[in-house]
Amino acid sequence: MNSQSYLKGFAAYLKLERSLAQNSINAYINDVEKLFQYFEANNKDITLNTIKLKDLREFLIWLNDLGAEASTQARVISGIKSFFMYLLQEEIIVNNPSSLLETPKIARKLPDTLSVHEIDLLIGSIDASKPDGMRNKAMMEVLYGCGLRVSELTDLKISDIFEESEFIKVVGKGNKERIVPIGATALKLIKIYMEEVRVHATIKRGNEDYIFLNRFGAKLSRIAIFNLIKSLAVAAGIKKSISPHTLRHSFATHLIEGGADLRAIQEMLGHASITTTEIYTHLDRDYLKTVITEFHPRA
Template identity: 55%
Template sequence: MNWDSVKRDFKRYLQLERNLSENSIDAYLNDVQKLEAYCSFKRVSLESVDTRFLQQFLMFVNEYHISPFTQARLLSGLKTFFSFLQLEYERKDHPAQLLESPRLSRKMPSVLNIQEIDALIAAIDLSTPEGTRNKAILEMLYGCGLRVSELVQLKLSNLFLDVEFIKVEGKGNKERLIPIGEQAIKYLKIYLDEIRRQMPIQIGNEDIVFLNRRGKQLTRVMIFLIIKDLARKIGLNKSISPHTFRHSFASHLVEGGADLRAVQDMLGHESITTTEIYTHVDRDYLQSIITQYHPRS
């Protein structure tokens, strides 16, 4: 088997059969490229790869002190790859099938309290067009719990502000409706009416909501930089990202008594167990309240 043709077919399989996002496809292909490089180093053909060889490969990767989460994701990618080889290339064995993932502890997401979110938004310079746009961005991230990819790909044609809903395309191109609150609607309309309407929009970006000063779709990196800069301005000593607003959105809903199934639908989680992590955040919050205020603590 030729590595280049196999990788090309694997990418097509992930796009058409699995319907994965570009980010997920890139991650899977990166896993396969790591295995390809190791096979080349050991002078082993893809047909000759067996379970023992994969164990050696994983031990080699582990020497670089990668996290258990990264190891588990790598193994998941390899299992998908060899399942593909069985399906499309009629490979008889599945050398990754019996390999066990490292035991993972559930990591609590970092969240912001309402005062920190208010402080970040208040630090935005509203005297500039970018500031008006950035305020709308933060209100959308926190008010709708969007992933950063969903935010930058948000379309004008998917805004239903008169009924207070937006439609987003999540992982695997799955669409979902999310309610949008008054604050987010207010600042989104200000941005659309006062800033975006005056911009020279480049071809292909006519339906994109959030644009840079040149009229092109914002990148994920740009959203990260906007948030990091605001955190620096207010002296926030937390490691935050656009996803922190999503975590905060969910955590504050759960703290307020929202139904977990409703939160799951709004976040676009396939499994309720992914959403349940926010009940742990809520318990941590309650524990901190007892520790801080109970006379026997």
């Protein structure tokens, strides 16, 4: 089976028709490659049109025996289902063997969050007197204040900021645009960074519109943000294992605990499904108790 030619076509389909980011495309391709690796490892003489549901179920057993967690198996199944949908759409196969493939149930893990005090400690640990200090303060305020994904922060452009109306335009997953409010503190720090720091940078060609730049005048990488937050947590004495997404979780959780509407938070986070927002915005027991006490007629 010439798997590479099919994978190449699948990658093009994901990019052009599904508008997925390159990281997501790579993940899908890797998941489908696991299936081909299974066939090869078990000497299965098989073609795309002869793959049966039982073959896919045996593959999942193989994955499980290798120690793959339920969440990993679910992701792999999602990639395989998309692959067979592509093959069916392109009329490469006649029947879809993955249509009845069941996804393992996954326990919904509540994400780690920081308290408002911990957020203050994190941002307060930044030394604004250092060359990159004001940039870092502005980035953390935007990341937490707007609930952005790390890639949305690194891709944020000067032309995306509407200072007078206090909104920013964010390009999220699948190149979907959304409008998110931005607070006065974040806007003030961005302005200081732009006027006192960034103005002196030698900007690399093609990066003129990106707000946050590295010392080489190019837009920051995702890994740079991850490393920054890890170092800030250490400096602030925060023992939790945190990442840029922790600030996004915290943004949503603090809004919910303050009484914000879940649908509004869904819009600001850029979630296609409200169930995704519910996972990100877990509610603590005290808040749930308050809701029952205040609003239930039998409380």
